[in-house]
Amino acid sequence: MKYILYARKSSEDKSKQILSLESQVNEMKKLGSSLGLNITLVYTESKSAKLPNNRPLFSEMIKLLENSSEEYGIICWKIDRLSRNPIDSGKIQWLLQQGKIKVIQTSDRQYLPSDNVLLLNIEGSMATQYILDLSKNVKRGIQTKIEKGLWPNFAPIGYLNDGKGGLLVDKVRARYIKKIFKLYATGNYTMKELADLMYKERFRSRSNIKYHKSKIYKIINDSFYCGQMQFHGKIYEGKHETIIPRKLFAECQKAMEVKQHPKKKRIYFPFRGLMTCAKCGCLLTATRKKDKYVYYYCTNGRDNCSEHNHYLKEEEVIKTLSGVFDRLVVSEEMVEIMHQNSLEFFINNNPERREYLEVRQGLLNELKRYENRKDELFNLLLDKSITKEDFEKKEVVIKNEINNFNEALEKLENEQEVVLTEKDLELTKEFFLSPKKQKKAFLKVSLDDKRKMLTGLLWNLSIDNKKLAKVSFKEPFETLANSAKNTYIDNLRRGGDSNPG
Numbered sequence: 351m352k353y354i355l356y357a358r359k360s361s362e363d364k365s366k367q368i369l370s371l372e373s374q375v376n377e378m379k380k381l382g383s384s385l386g387l388n389i390t391l392v393y394t395e396s397k398s399a400k401l402p403n404n405r406p407l408f409s410e411m412i413k414l415l416e417n418s419s420e421e422y423g424i425i426c427w428k429i430d431r432l433s434r435n436p437i438d439s440g441k442i443q444w445l446l447q448q449g450k451i452k453v454i455q456t457s458d459r460q461y462l463p464s465d466n467v468l469l470l471n472i473e474g475s476m477a478t479q480y481i482l483d484l485s486k487n488v489k490r491g492i493q494t495k496i497e498k499g500l501w502p503n504f505a506p507i508g509y510l511n512d513g514k515g516g517l518l519v520d521k522v523r524a525r526y527i528k529k530i531f532k533l534y535a536t537g538n539y540t541m542k543e544l545a546d547l548m549y550k551e552r553f554r555s556r557s558n559i560k561y562h563k564s565k566i567y568k569i570i571n572d573s574f575y576c577g578q579m580q581f582h583g584k585i586y587e588g589k590h591e592t593i594i595p596r597k598l599f600a601e602c603q604k605a606m607e608v609k610q611h612p613k614k615k616r617i618y619f620p621f622r623g624l625m626t627c628a629k630c631g632c633l634l635t636a637t638r639k640k641d642k643y644v645y646y647y648c649t650n651g652r653d654n655c656s657e658h659n660h661y662l663k664e665e666e667v668i669k670t671l672s673g674v675f676d677r678l679v680v681s682e683e684m685v686e687i688m689h690q691n692s693l694e695f696f697i698n699n700n701p702e703r704r705e706y707l708e709v710r711q712g713l714l715n716e717l718k719r720y721e722n723r724k725d726e727l728f729n730l731l732l733d734k735s736i737t738k739e740d741f742e743k744k745e746v747v748i749k750n751e752i753n754n755f756n757e758a759l760e761k762l763e764n765e766q767e768v769v770l771t772e773k774d775l776e777l778t779k780e781f782f783l784s785p786k787k788q789k790k791a792f793l794k795v796s797l798d799d800k801r802k803m804l805t806g807l808l809w810n811l812s813i814d815n816k817k818l819a820k821v822s823f824k825e826p827f828e829t830l831a832n833s834a835k836n837t838y839i840d841n842l843r844r845g846g847d848s849n850p851g
C-alpha cells in the first residue's frame with residue numbers, strides 16, 4: 351500500500367507547538383520508515399484549513415484518492431493538519447468510510463475505516479459550532495465589543511476603521527459632517543438643500559458618489575457623531591473621538607421636530623432594503639399605487655439602468671423571493687455527517703447526558719428482559735409445564751418488576767433537565783434538510799414573518815430581469831449551499847443515492 355504524506359502549517363498557526371513544515375515532513379518520514387510504510391507522495395501546504403475548499407494541494411490529493419484504483423493511506427503529523435472545517439473533514443471521513451483511504455497514520459494514533467465519525471470530533475466543537483454556535487458567537491463578540499464602547503461595524507461616514515478594531519476621524523469628511531449639523535441647526539435648510547450644497551462643496555463617498563438627502567437625514571439623526579452609539583434600539587457610550595458636541599446634536603433634533611409637519615404616514619414595505627438590482631447595484635425600493643397595489647423597482651440611482659423600467663408586483667416579488675429556498679440545496683450526506691458529529695460531540699461534552707443515556711439504556715434492557723420472561727412464563731403455561739396457580743404467582747412478581755422499571759424510567763425522563771437535547775439537533779438537521787418545507791412555510795406566513803425568515807437566512811439578494819440573480823447567504827447556510835455545488839458532493843450523490851424519494 352502506498353502512503354501520501356500531507357503536511358500543513360499556515361500563518362494562523364501561531365502556536366509554537368505546531369511543527370514547521372520541514373519538521374512535520376521529517377518526523378513523518380522517520381515514523382514512516384520505522385513502521386515500514388511506503389511513502390510515495392509528499393504534499394506540503396502553507397494554507398489555512400479553517401475554510402473549506404481553500405487548499406489547492408489538499409483538493410488535488412482528494413481528487414487523486416477519489417479516482418485512484420490503488421490503495422492509499424495518509425500519514426500526517428496531527429489530524430488537524432488534514433482539516434479544520436466540517437466540509438473538508440466530511441470529505442476525508444467519507445473517503446475513509448468508502449475505503450478509498452485505508453488508514454490515516456498520525457504521530458500518536460491510527461484511524462481506520464471502522465473508526466466511525468472520528469475526524470470531526472477531533473476539532474470537537476467544529477461541526478456543532480458551524481450549525482449552532484456560529485451566529486451566536488458572532489453576536490456575542492459584537493455585544494462584548496459594543497459594551498466596551500467600541501463600534502463593531504464599518505466606520506460611519508466621517509470615520510475610518512483603523513484596522514485594529516478602533517476608529518479614526520476621517521479628517522476630510524468630518525469637516526462636512528460638522529458643517530451639515532451647524533447648518534441644519536439654523537433651521538434654514540432642508541435635507542435636500544444640504545445634500546445639494548455639500549455636493550457642490552465636493553462632499554463625496556469613497557467611491558466618489560453624491561450623498562443624497564436620505565444619507566444627510568441619517569447623519570443628522572446619528573448620535574454617533576456626539577459620542578453615543580445606537581445599536582439594535584439601544585444607546586451605548588462610545589470611546590471614539592466626537593465630531594460635534596452633544597448640544598449641537600440636540601439643537602438639530604429640535605430643528606427637525608419643528609420642520610416635520612404632520613406628514614402622511616409612511617407605508618411599510620417589508621422587502622425594501624433586501625433586494626438590489628443586479629444591473630446597477632442600486633437597492634430596490636417600493637411604491638403603492640391606487641392605494642392598493644405595491645410595486646418594487648430599481649431606484650436607478652446611477653441613471654443608466656434598464657432594469658429601472660421593470661415594476662415588480664408584490665406577488666411577483668414573493669414568488670421570486672421564495673426561489674431563495676431552491677438555492678438552499680444542501681448535500682444530505684454532508685448534513686447527515688454534520689448531524690452525527692454534532693450529536694456525538696453533544697453527548698461527549700455533556701457527561702450528565704451521557705450518564706442519563708447509559709442509565710436509561712440499562713433500564714430499557716432490564717425492562718426487555720422481564721418482558722421476555724413474561725413471554726417465557728406464558729409459554730410454560732401453554733406447555734402445561736407449570737400449574738395455573740404457579741403461573742399467576744410468578745406473573746404477579748414479573749408484572750411488579752415491569753411496573754417498577756417503567757416508573758423508574760418515567761422518573762428518570764422527567765427529572766432529566768437539558769437545555770439542548772438530541773431533539774433540538776434533530777430539528778436543526780430537519781431544518782437544513784427541508785428547504786422545500788421552508789419554502790411552503792415562507793409562502794404561508796405574514797409579510798412581516800416572510801421578511802424575518804429571509805433576514806435570518808441571507809444578507810441580501812439581487813434581481814435581474816425580474817428574476818432572482820445572486821443570493822448571499824449567511825453562515826452556515828453559505829457553506830452548506832456551496833458544499834452542494836462542489837463536484838465531489840455531486841459524485842457522492844450520484845454514487846450513493848440510497849434514499850431516492
Ligand SMILES: [Zn+2]
Nearest residue numbers: 627630648655
Ligand atoms: Zn438598476
